[in-house]
Amino acid sequence: MPVTPLSPNALYRRCDPDQLGFATTAELEAGDALIPQERARHTIEFGIGIRHSGYNLFALGPSGTGKLALIRRTLEERATAEPVPSDWCYVFNFANAHRPRALRLPPGRGNTLRRDMEQLVTDLHRAIPGVFESDEYRTRSQALEEELEERQEQAMGALREMAKEKDVVLLQTPTGFTLAPIRNGKPLGPEEFHALPKKEQTRIEADIDALQAEMRKVMHQMPVWKKRSDEQIEELNREMAGGAVRSLIETLGERYQDLPAVVAYLDEVQADVVEHFRQFLPTQDKQPPFLAGWTPPNGDGPPWHHRYRINVLLGHDQNGGAPVVYADLPAHHQLVGRIEHRAHLGALETDFTMIRAGALHEANGGYLILDALKLLLQPFAWETLKRLLQAGEIRIESLAQITSLISTLSLEPEPIPLDVKVVMLGERHIYYLLCQLDPEFRELFKVAVDFDDELVRDPASALGYARFVAAEVHRAALRPFEAAAVAHVVEHGARLVDDNERLTSHMRSIGDLLREADYWAGASDHALVTAADVEQAIRARIERADRIARRLREETTRGTILIDTDGERIGQVNGLAVMALGDFAFGHPSRITARVRLGKGEVIDIEREVKLGGPLHTKGVLILQGFIAGRYALEHPLSLSASLVFEQTYGGVDGDSASSAELYALLSALAELPICQSLAVTGSVNQRGEIQAIGGVNEKIEGFYDTCAARGPVTGQGVLIPAANVKHLMLRADVREAAAAGRFAIYPVTTVDEGIELLTGMPAGTRGADGRWSPGSVNARVEARLVGFSERLRALRGGDTQAPPTAEPPR
Known part of the structure; x- marks a missing residue:
């Protein structure tokens, strides 16, 4: 049979506005503006439900199909029913200042511990000076000083008695002690001494030599007695400081008896405070006499007022479920965190209080959403993500350390266990290239969420388009669309995929058309967006781009x-x-x-x-x-x-x-x-x-x-x-x-x-x-x-x- 031309009805499939069931979109409830992707949604639910290692998700499909919106909504619905993850804090490591320790606390307890430690430091600044100003301390320290003076005086007194028996006197001069013979209670001068008989001179010289030997023994003992006295005073200082610190930390420790790691940390804090109690005393002009002249040691680690701080790396509310984090710039330091530095006297310095969290910390215990292309474009970010997922822990390292560009000593924070479900978004060719070129990719991202480019055109999908239009009208404050305008949008959705039996799922293009149609409706002073406004938006879009065609x-x-x-x-x-x-x-x-x-x-x-x-x-x-x-x-x-x-x-x-x-x-x-x-x-x-x-x-x-x-x-x-x-x-x-x-x-x-x-x-x-x-x-x-x-x-x-x-x- 000869081929006959197609009838006009075969050249275009109309969408009947009367079958949509509304006059304008103002009659529709504004939904979430998501086109149904049932197959993708079921895959997402499977991927986030299976908790075994390697079952991370890769959502593949063209940009603009609503991947991020659907995934985020599904994750947030699931996350609200999941437990809130732990708080993580970094604290000073008293054994090695360059390796800060990580503390894991129940949700909400991190900030509480931080406030408690700040209050503890404030209380120590009051309590420690107070014990050293107390009557008890003054009495006991004065007794030790008097004991030393008495012992020294007794030794010198015994030496004077020995000298007196031998007609020798012990004299104190600007250069020290000296011995001199006496007659009739008066020291002899050199001329008088040489006028004595030779035998007498010899006896006196022998007596003086013997007394000098005894005096040297006494003088050698005095530093030993002074050192012993100083040790007793230091023991007293520690005892007094320990008493003040112990009561405060024991009271604080009672609040954290359920957290052994915090209790162990508080024990270390107590020992360190007692060791360095002078840090909590007033400045030198106000110090007690026995502490005058003391200056703080220049040890490793942060300034002393930072030493007992709590760096709450990640704190959560006690309610709210698991976190859902979208990292829009997945650079290396944005993922794993960073260690900041401050400039001091022309040099850069840092400490554990300057450790900052990354996206992996924020999403730990929940879900992390990443854009695959942005991740791959960042130096070392992809390799870092794979390494951390395989290791199951977060290690904060700078790119300078990884590439060995800087050899100076820096902090090495203790790693934090990683428990996160990663969802990557990307075009299909990126997914297939990663499958082909990176053998580790399939081991880490075992769930492929393949979004459909097209929808079957039926009454249900047409109504889905109408709900999307209503949601966009509400979200972007557009004019309501007439049913005929929505029908024309549905027809354009079929035109975009060159198929009168399908509709595009690229809702970004449809959303752009809606906003442009609203503009032309405003230009025509229409209260509602009509089919003519939609057609004008389509024609105007073509006219803006058809220079080469013309x-x-x-x-x-x-x-x-x-x-x-x-x-x-x-x-x-x-x-x-x-x-x-x-x-x-x-x-x-x-x-x-x-x-x-x-x-x-x-x-x-x-x-x-x-x-x-x-x-x-x-x-x-x-x-x-x-x-x-x-x-x-x-x-x-x-x-x-x-x-x-x-x-x-x-x-x-x-x-x-x-x-x-x-x-x-x-x-x-x-x-x-x-x-x-x-x-x-x-x-x-x-x-x-x-x-x-x-x-x-x-x-x-x-x-x-x-x-x-x-x-x-x-x-x-x-x-x-x-x-x-x-x-x-x-x-x-x-x-x-x-x-x-x-x-x-x-x-x-x-x-x-x-x-x-x-x-x-x-x-x-x-x-x-x-x-x-x-x-x-x-x-x-x-x-x-x-x-x-x-x-x-x-x-x-x-x-x-x-x-x-x-x-x-x-x-």
Whole structure:
């Protein structure tokens, strides 16, 4: 049966506003503006429900389909019923200041401990000076001082008595103690001493030497007595300080008896405070005499007033469930945290109070959402994430440490156990590349959440669109949409996927259309957004992006680009291609020509020969070569040499959607039958001669229509499309109107024979029982030409002086 043009109803599938069940979106409840993705939602629930290692999620699909919104909503619903994770604090490590310790506390207790320690330090500043100003301390310390003085005085007194018995006196001079002989209670001078008998002088000298020996013994004992006294005073100091500290810390420790780690930390604090109790005493001008002149030691670690602080790395409320964190900038330090520094006297210094949490800390015990592309673009971030997930702990390291760019000593905080479910968002090609290139990826992200690009178009999905419109109207404070406007939005959703049985799930595009339609409604002073406003938004969007399309049409009209839209030509056909520039795609016709001659059975693809043809286009040419070889002159060698080319194309050509057009041009050249130039062709072909579906059918049809309309009124032009593409038609209103008026036609074809009949106006023919094609048919003419080529080639190879006449096709 001859192929007839499609009816206008087949060119566009309308959405009936009356079937939506409302007059305006103001009647609808504003939902969460999410299009149903049931398969993805079930996968998400499985992924967050299974708690084994490696079952992290990767949500793959194009951006704008609502992946983040659906995942975040599902996670938050699940997280509210889960326990609140622990608080984590970093505290000073008294054994090694460069390795701060991590304390795990129940939710809400971290900030409580921080406040308690701040209060403890305040109380210590009051209590410790108080005990050293008490009467008890003064009495006991004074007793120790008096004991030392008494012991020293007794020793010196005994020495004086010994000297007195020997008529020697102990004198104290500015340079120390000295011994001198006396007579009649008065020391002897040198002249008086030398006036004494020699025997007396010798005795006195011997007595003085003996007394000096005793005096040296006493003087050697005095530092020992002083040291012992100082030790007793220090013991007293520690005893007094320990008493003040013990009572305060024991009282504090009673509040944390259920947390052994905190109790152990408080014990270390108590020992350290007693060891360094002087830090809590007044400045030197107000210190007690026994402490005057003391200065704080310059030890490792933070300033003393920071030593007992609590760095609450992560604190939670006692209610609220597990955290759900989205890291919009997943750099290395944003994930694992960082150690800040302060400038002091021209140098950078840090301590445990300057450790800051990262996204992994914030999400620990809950869920972390990451953008895959952003993560992969950050240096070392992907490798760091994998390493931490495999290790099951968070280690805070700077990039300088990892890359060994800095060798100075820095902090090494104690790692924190990691328990998080990671959800990564990304395009499909990123997921498949990671699967192929990174063997560790599949071990860590075992759950793939594949979002659908399209929705089945049915009343339920149309109502889902309406609810999405109502939600966007509420969220963005737009004007309410009439039912007809919502219906037009649904129709545009089908147009975006080039399928009248499907709707796009790319709701970002739909949301943009809604806001633009609201703008045009405001420009027209409409209280409600109408279907005309939606159509105006669509047209305005095209007008903003169609400069290249208009320029191509202008050059075609001016004759710069050669395209025939009427008349007939042998070996020439109008093929259709789609060009995409950003988010805008448009169709444009291209002249395809074929030339044939005697040869070695090859079809030369000029695009491939000059390296402008892509692999899919080359495949299409080889398929039509196989079709020719397998259909005609089966008992003769294929002695054809043919060339195919897209005229006036100066860029790459790819895809097989022009293979049927190339085949028609080749058949026309072989049969020497002209092709009607008022028809354009799209569709791929297989080796059996069947026409297969292609993409961009709406843009291709409209592109040829626009080219024809630019030259004047459209009268009798049309396009041949694969019959399999009829369900994809969502054509513009002007194209539909031209088709309804009979000025433009769309022909659905299923085979090459149907297409060649339309293009040449002659029957394609069928092969009879005798193996011959119908006389006068296109196929008969093609086969006769090929047989003639074969016979002539045989004659040339046989050395005949006169080649037999070529079998001419019947005319």
